[in-house]
Amino acid sequence: MWTRVAIIVLCLAMLTGCWSRRELNEILIVLGVGLDWEEGEYLVSFQVVSPSEISAQKKTGERPPGSLFQGRGKTVFEAARAVTAEAPRKMYFGHLQLYVVSEALAKKGVHDFIDNILRDNELRMDFNLVVARGTRAENVLKLYTPIEKLPTYSMLQSLRNSEKLWAPTVSITMDEVLDRLSGDGYELALTGIQLFGDPKAGDSPGNVKSFLPSRRYRYKGIAVFKGDRLVGWLNEKESKGYTDITDNLRSSTIELPCGSRHYIGIEITSSETKMKADLVEDTPVVTIGLRTEAAVVNMPCKHIDLTDPAAISKLEEESALSIKSNAIAAVKRAKALQSDVFGFGNQLGKDHPAYWKRIRDDWNEKYFPEAKIRYDIKVFIRKTGTTGNTTLKKS
Amino acid sequence: MSSLIGVFAIAAAAVWLEVPRLIHREHKRELVLFFILLAIGVALYSALVMEASLPNPFELVKIMFSWVM
Amino acid sequence: MEFTNAKISVRQFQILIILGLTGDSILILPTIIASSAKQNAWLSMLIAYAAGLLIGGFFAAIANRMQGDSLIAAARRGFGRWLGSVVGLLFLFNFFMCGLTLVSELSQFMTTQLMPETPVNAIILIFLTVVIVAYRYGVEAFARMGELLFPAFTALFMVLAILSLSQAKIENVKPVAAEGLWPIMEGAIPVMSVAFIEMVVLLALVPHVATNKSLTKPILKSFAAGGLFLFIIVALCVLVLGPNLMETKYYPTFLLAQKITVGNFLERLEAILAFLWIITVFYKTLLLFFALTSGLAQWFKLRDSDMLTVPLGMIMLVLTVVSTPNITVYNQIIKYYYNWFDLMFCFIVPLLLLAGLILRKKKGKAASS
Numbered sequence: 099m100w101t102r103v104a105i106i107v108l109c110l111a112m113l114t115g116c117w118s119r120r121e122l123n124e125i126l127i128v129l130g131v132g133l134d135w136e137e138g139e140y141l142v143s144f145q146v147v148s149p150s151e152i153s154a155q156k157k158t159g160e161r162p163p164g165s166l167f168q169g170r171g172k173t174v175f176e177a178a179r180a181v182t183a184e185a186p187r188k189m190y191f192g193h194l195q196l197y198v199v200s201e202a203l204a205k206k207g208v209h210d211f212i213d214n215i216l217r218d219n220e221l222r223m224d225f226n227l228v229v230a231r232g233t234r235a236e237n238v239l240k241l242y243t244p245i246e247k248l249p250t251y252s253m254l255q256s257l258r259n260s261e262k263l264w265a266p267t268v269s270i271t272m273d274e275v276l277d278r279l280s281g282d283g284y285e286l287a288l289t290g291i292q293l294f295g296d297p298k299a300g301d302s303p304g305n306v307k308s309f310l311p312s313r314r315y316r317y318k319g320i321a322v323f324k325g326d327r328l329v330g331w332l333n334e335k336e337s338k339g340y341t342d343i344t345d346n347l348r349s350s351t352i353e354l355p356c357g358s359r360h361y362i363g364i365e366i367t368s369s370e371t372k373m374k375a376d377l378v379e380d381t382p383v384v385t386i387g388l389r390t391e392a393a394v395v396n397m398p399c400k401h402i403d404l405t406d407p408a409a410i411s412k413l414e415e416e417s418a419l420s421i422k423s424n425a426i427a428a429v430k431r432a433k434a435l436q437s438d439v440f441g442f443g444n445q446l447g448k449d450h451p452a453y454w455k456r457i458r459d460d461w462n463e464k465y466f467p468e469a470k471i472r473y474d475i476k477v478f479i480r481k482t483g484t485t486g487n488t489t490l491k492k493s
Numbered sequence: 494m495s496s497l498i499g500v501f502a503i504a505a506a507a508v509w510l511e512v513p514r515l516i517h518r519e520h521k522r523e524l525v526l527f528f529i530l531l532a533i534g535v536a537l538y539s540a541l542v543m544e545a546s547l548p549n550p551f552e553l554v555k556i557m558f559s560w561v562m
Numbered sequence: 563m564e565f566t567n568a569k570i571s572v573r574q575f576q577i578l579i580i581l582g583l584t585g586d587s588i589l590i591l592p593t594i595i596a597s598s599a600k601q602n603a604w605l606s607m608l609i610a611y612a613a614g615l616l617i618g619g620f621f622a623a624i625a626n627r628m629q630g631d632s633l634i635a636a637a638r639r640g641f642g643r644w645l646g647s648v649v650g651l652l653f654l655f656n657f658f659m660c661g662l663t664l665v666s667e668l669s670q671f672m673t674t675q676l677m678p679e680t681p682v683n684a685i686i687l688i689f690l691t692v693v694i695v696a697y698r699y700g701v702e703a704f705a706r707m708g709e710l711l712f713p714a715f716t717a718l719f720m721v722l723a724i725l726s727l728s729q730a731k732i733e734n735v736k737p738v739a740a741e742g743l744w745p746i747m748e749g750a751i752p753v754m755s756v757a758f759i760e761m762v763v764l765l766a767l768v769p770h771v772a773t774n775k776s777l778t779k780p781i782l783k784s785f786a787a788g789g790l791f792l793f794i795i796v797a798l799c800v801l802v803l804g805p806n807l808m809e810t811k812y813y814p815t816f817l818l819a820q821k822i823t824v825g826n827f828l829e830r831l832e833a834i835l836a837f838l839w840i841i842t843v844f845y846k847t848l849l850l851f852f853a854l855t856s857g858l859a860q861w862f863k864l865r866d867s868d869m870l871t872v873p874l875g876m877i878m879l880v881l882t883v884v885s886t887p888n889i890t891v892y893n894q895i896i897k898y899y900y901n902w903f904d905l906m907f908c909f910i911v912p913l914l915l916l917a918g919l920i921l922r923k924k925k926g927k928a929a930s931s
Contacts, residue, residue: 118677216810219675222820223807273807273821280806448733451740507872515869526862527869534876547884550662551895558902 125190130250132235142177204328223273231290240301265350266337283443286323324437339428345371356399363396393481569772574705576784583788585846599749606749614758618785622778640918656907730801755904766853
C-alpha cells in the first residue's frame with residue numbers, strides 16, 4: 099500500500115513542470131520582424147504584441163498595442179538574444195505574421211538569414227515576406243494603423259486581400275521562398291511595401307486620431323530577385339502581368355478606354371492560368387493559357403450597347419488584349435533583368451527534363467531572354483452587373 | 494557527483510525491487526545474471542556521468558560494413 | 563512471466579505489426595527517400611511496398627515453421643545446441659542495435675522539434691521507464707493496449723491525410739523518373755530495410771499468438787496495411803511539401819501537420835499529431851525490447867525475465883546517449899551503413915534460420931519414415 103502511495107507522490111512530483119515549459123507571461127509574442135543592415139550588422143526590429151492593450155477588457159487606452167524592440171548582431175539569432183538586455187521576456191516566434199526585409203538588405207542577398215529561419219524549430223513556415231521600399235524596415239513596423247489595432251495584422255490582411263482582389267501583389271510565404279531559392283528556373287519575387295505621408299507622424303497615436311491618417315502604408319510593386327539578390331522592381335502594369343502568368347490572379351480590374359475621356363470597367367471574377375513548355379527546333383517555347391471570367395462593372399459610354407452580343411464579344415477581345423499587354427510588359431521587364439520569376443524554366447524542367455538538364459545553368463542569362471512566349475488568352479464576360487444599359491442621360 | 498548518486502539510487506531501487514523475489518524463489522541463475530547485467534549497467538552509466546569516453550556501438554556497424562562502401 | 567503461456571489473438575498480433583511497421587519510419591523516411599529520389603519518392607515507396615510484401619511472406623514462412631517454440635528455441639532446434647545458440651545471439655544483437663536506433667530517433671525528435679531545452683537523458687530515461695513497465699505487465703497487456711490505441715491512431719492519421727490533401731499540388735510529382743531508375747531504387751533501399759526488414763522482430767511474438775492456423779495471411783495483411791500508411795505519408799509529403807522542403811527539413815511529417823489549416827480555425831494541430839508518432843515509436847521500441855529481454859532469458863534458460871529489464875534499460879540508455887553525440891554522425895551511419903546491417907542481420911540470418919528449420923524437418927521426416 100505504501101509503495102503505491104510513494105509511486106503516486108513521485109508521479110505528482112513530476113507534474114510540477116518540465117524543462118521546456120514556457121508560461122504565457124514569460125514570453126513576448128513577436129508578430130513582425132524587420133531586418134535592416136547597419137554598419138556591418140543586422141539591426142533586427144521585433145514588433146511584439148502587448149496583450150493587455152488588445153484585450154477587450156483591460157485596456158488603458160494609453161499604451162500602444164505593441165512595442166518595438168531592436169537588437170543588433172552579426173546573425174539574426176544573436177540580435178534576438180541581444181534584445182533580452184532591453185526586453186523583459188524572451189521572444190516567442192510561433193505567431194510570426196510578417197517579415198519585412200529592407201531593400202538594401204535584399205540587394206545584398208537574403209540567403210544568410212533565410213537559413214536561420216529554416217533551422218529554427220519555433221518558426222512556422224506560414225508567415226509572409228515583404229520588402230520595405232524607400233524606407234527602413236523598422237519604420238514599417240512602427241506604424242500606427244487605423245481599424246486594426248495590430249499593424250502587422252493589418253498589413254498581413256491587406257497583402258492577402260490585395261493578392262486576391264487587386265492583383266499587383268503576391269503574398270509569398272516562407273515555404274514558397276524556400277522552394278524558389280532551392281531550385282533553378284523559378285526566381286523569387288516579393289511584394290514591396292511603401293510608406294506615404296508625413297514621416298514624423300507614423301509612430302504616434304496621433305496618426306490614427308484624424309480621419310485620414312498622416313502616415314499610411316501601401317503595397318507597391320513586385321521585387322524581382324535573381325538568386326537571393328534583389329535586382330529590380332516591376333511597376334503596376336508589369337506586376338499585374340506577373341500575377342496573371344503565375345496563376346495568382348483571382349479577381350482584378352481592367353480599364354478599357356472608350357472615347358477620349360471615359361473608361362469601361364471590367365471586373366475579373368475568376369481566372370485560371372495554364373503553362374506549358376514545348377521544344378520547337380531545340381528552342382524553348384512557352385505557351386501561357388489564360389481563361390478568365392469577367393463582368394462589366396462600369397460603362398460610361400453610350401455608344402456601346404450592352405444588350406448586343408457583338409458588343410460583348412468586342413469587349414472580350416479588348417480585355418484579352420489588355421491582359422496580354424500586361425503580360426508582355428512583365429515578361430519584357432523580367433527578360434531585361436535576366437531573371438525568370440515566372441517559373442518558365444521550372445515548367446520546362448517538368449515537361450522536358452533532359453533538355454532542361456543541359457541548359458539550366460545558363461537559363462537566366464542566355465536562354466530565358468531568347469525564349470519565345472505564346473499567349474492564348476480568352477476572356478469570357480458573363481455578367482453586366484444588375485443592369486443592362488442604363489437610362490442615365492448623358493450630356 | 495549528484496548524478497552518480499542518482500545512478501546508484503536507480504541501481505539500489507532495482508535491487509530492492511527484484512532481489513527479494515528472486516531469493517524467495519531461489520532462482521540462483523537469475524540472481525547471478527541480474528547482478529552481472531546490473532554491474533555492467535552501473536559501470537557504463539557511471540562512466541557516462543563522469544564523462545569518460547565510451548566506444549560508440551555504431552562504430553562497430555561502421556567497421557563491419559565499411560568494406561561495402 | 564512465463565513464456566509461451568501468455569496468449570494474444572491474431573488481431574492483436576496484426577495490430578502490433580502495423581504499429582511496428584510505421585514505427586519510426588513515419589518520421590524519418592520521407593527525408594531519406596527524398597535525398598535520393600526527390601520528387602519520385604512515391605515511386606520508391608511503391609517499389610519498397612512490393613518488396614515489403616515479399617519480405618512479409620518470407621517472415622511468414624519462418625513463423626509457420628516455428629511450431630510454438632520461441633525464437634531462440636527454434637534456432638536451437640534448427641541448428642543444434644551450439645550453432646543454434648550462436649544464431650540466437652545474432653538475433654539478440656540485432657534487436658539490441660535496432661532498439662538503440664529507435665530510442666535515438668525519439669530523443670532527437672523530441673529535442674529538435676518539441677522540447678529543445680530538455681536534456682536528452684531525461685527524455686530517454688522516462689521513455690525507457692515506460693517501456694520497462696509495459697514489458698513487465700506482459701505481452702497480453704500491451705497487445706490489448708495496442709488494440710485500444712489503434713482506432714485513435716487510424717483516426718488521427720486520417721485527419722492528417724484528409725486535411726493536408728487540400729494543399730496537394732499534383733505538379734510536384736513532375737518530372738517523373740527523369741533521372742532514370744537508379745535514384746528511385748536508391749531511395750527504395752532504406753525504406754525496405756528500416757520499415758519492412760526490421761520487422762523480423764515479429765518472430766518473437768509468434769509463439770504467443772493463439773492460433774493453430776497458418777500465419778501467412780495475417781502477416782501479409784498487416785504488412786499491406788502498414789505499407790499503405792507509409793505510402794500515403796510519403797505521397798502526401800511529395801504532393802504538399804514538394805521535393806525541396808521534403809529533403810531539407812528533418813521531420814517532414816511534422817511540417818505536414820504544421821501546414822494544416824481549415825477555415826482559419828483548425829490550425830496548429832501538430833502537437834496533437836505528435837501523439838501519433840510517439841505511439842508508433844513507442845510500440846516499435848517495446849517490441850524490440852520485448853524480443854531482446856525474453857530472448858535473452860530464453861538464451862540463458864532462465865525461468866523469469868523481469869529482472870533483466872532495469873539493467874538492460876540502463877545499458878540501452880547509456881549506449882543511446884553515446885551513439886548519438888550529434889545528429890550529423892547519426893545520420894551518416896543511418897544513411898550509409900545501417901542498411902547493410904539490416905540486410906545482414908534481419909534478412910540473411912533469418913534466411914539461415916529458415917534453411918535450418920526446413921532441413922531439420924526433412925531430416926526428421928527421413929528419420930521417422
